[in-house]
Amino acid sequence: MDTIIGYLNNMFASLPGTEQMMKLKQELLGNMEEKYYELKSEGKSENEAVGIVISEFGNIDELISELGLEEAHKDPGQRLPMLDEFVVEDFIAAKRRSGLLTGLGTFLIMLGASLLIFSTGLAENGFMDSVFSEDAMTMLGLVALFLLLVPAIAIFMYSGRKMEKFKYLESAEFTLPYPLEAYIEQRQSAFAATYTLSLIMGVCLCVLSPVIIFVATAFGDEYSSYGAAVLLDVVAVAVFLFVYYGSIRGAYQILLKSGDVSGK
Amino acid sequence: MISSDVIRGYNDTMILYMLLDGESYGYEISKNIRKLSEEKYIMKETTLYSAFARLEKNGYIDSFYLDETFGKRRTYYRITPLGLAYYRAKCEEWQVTQEVINQFIKEL
Numbered sequence: 188m189d190t191i192i193g194y195l196n197n198m199f200a201s202l203p204g205t206e207q208m209m210k211l212k213q214e215l216l217g218n219m220e221e222k223y224y225e226l227k228s229e230g231k232s233e234n235e236a237v238g239i240v241i242s243e244f245g246n247i248d249e250l251i252s253e254l255g256l257e258e259a260h261k262d263p264g265q266r267l268p269m270l271d272e273f274v275v276e277d278f279i280a281a282k283r284r285s286g287l288l289t290g291l292g293t294f295l296i297m298l299g300a301s302l303l304i305f306s307t308g309l310a311e312n313g314f315m316d317s318v319f320s321e322d323a324m325t326m327l328g329l330v331a332l333f334l335l336l337v338p339a340i341a342i343f344m345y346s347g348r349k350m351e352k353f354k355y356l357e358s359a360e361f362t363l364p365y366p367l368e369a370y371i372e373q374r375q376s377a378f379a380a381t382y383t384l385s386l387i388m389g390v391c392l393c394v395l396s397p398v399i400i401f402v403a404t405a406f407g408d409e410y411s412s413y414g415a416a417v418l419l420d421v422v423a424v425a426v427f428l429f430v431y432y433g434s435i436r437g438a439y440q441i442l443l444k445s446g447d448v449s450g451k
Numbered sequence: 452m453i454s455s456d457v458i459r460g461y462n463d464t465m466i467l468y469m470l471l472d473g474e475s476y477g478y479e480i481s482k483n484i485r486k487l488s489e490e491k492y493i494m495k496e497t498t499l500y501s502a503f504a505r506l507e508k509n510g511y512i513d514s515f516y517l518d519e520t521f522g523k524r525r526t527y528y529r530i531t532p533l534g535l536a537y538y539r540a541k542c543e544e545w546q547v548t549q550e551v552i553n554q555f556i557k558e559l
Contacts, residue, residue: 210526211500214477214500214525214526215477215496215500217477217478217523217525218477218478218481218496218499219496221478222478222482243493243495243496244495244496244497245495245496245497245498246495246497247497249495249497249498249501250497250500250501250504252501253500253501253504253505254501254504
């Protein structure tokens with residue numbers, strides 16, 4: 188039976204992975220399977236059964252011409268590059284990495300802002316008066332912000348460059364062989380639960396973050412700026428979750444979007 | 452085995468005939484065609500599915516899903532009134548074709 192599946196996969200490999208094609212392939216597979224098992228139950232050997240089923244498959248060109256796919260099939264100038272599993276794996280890994288880096292960069296910037304608020308708060312409350320003046324504290328906060336801003340910008344530029352070679356994917360200029368598409372869909376649905384969880388966590392963090400300010404203010408008005416600083420950190424974590432998991436999800440969406448595009 | 456060239460114009464007619472008594476699906480149709488032709492004609496998978504696509508496009512058949520046991524899903528086909536009219540026309544055409552060709556056939 189594996190031989191038959193392999194044969195059919197081969198026949199469909201160069202055809203667009205549209206829904207119509209997938210259905211047709213499933214139908215053909217179902218027929219061939221039924222024929223195969225019937226032949227086996229009639230006492231045919233494995234080889235005989237597979238041989239008969241394949242010899243009675245016919246000519247794929249007949250289907251192509253009936254379904255009006257000749258143009259996509261025969262005109263190589265018009266055809267979009269076909270992705271293989273290496274490119275796909277590469278792209279998913281790159282998107283994951285770029286999500287991690289972009290998320291980290293955003294996190295660093297928000298951390299810097301939170302440090303600035305924190306140090307300003309310290310200065311206003313006069314906690315550090317024995318060591319630094321109020322202005323010096325604000326300056327220190329600004330320095331921290333810029334120190335974090337620089338690596339963040341470097342990270343953005345680096346990850347942007349890394350993604351450049353995948354630009355053609357973003358504009359959906361490619362086709363996917365059907366087995367690969369099915370594989371990606373499988374991966375996507377496996378990832379869906381993780382994504383939903385990250386979304387829920389991020390949203391919960393955002394919704395709960397103002398509580399920190401209320402709590403801080405309860406200890407006294409002078410603590411409210413610390414509360415704001417911590418709030419920013421919590422939101423930064425949530426933003427990181429959104430960016431990181433959103434990027435992975437984006438990888439699957441970009442890859443699978445090809446279905447509708449190549450289907451025309 | 453008959454060459455598929457000779458029969459080409461009547462593949463659709465054979466499939467429509469198989470649907471006259473009610474809905475059916477791909478493998479059942481091809482199996483019945485083989486049986487009825489006493490194994491002299493075997494319709495290839497691609498021929499069958501090209502015909503389905505053509506017939507459905509012309510509105511001669513329509514298709515629907517039916518779930519089998521064990522969760523298998525099959526596409527079933529049934530003939531439409533338009534398809535029935537087409538079938539009758541093809542039958543008449545065949546009568547004439549047969550009469551004409553027969554004029555040129557003799558035992559030697």
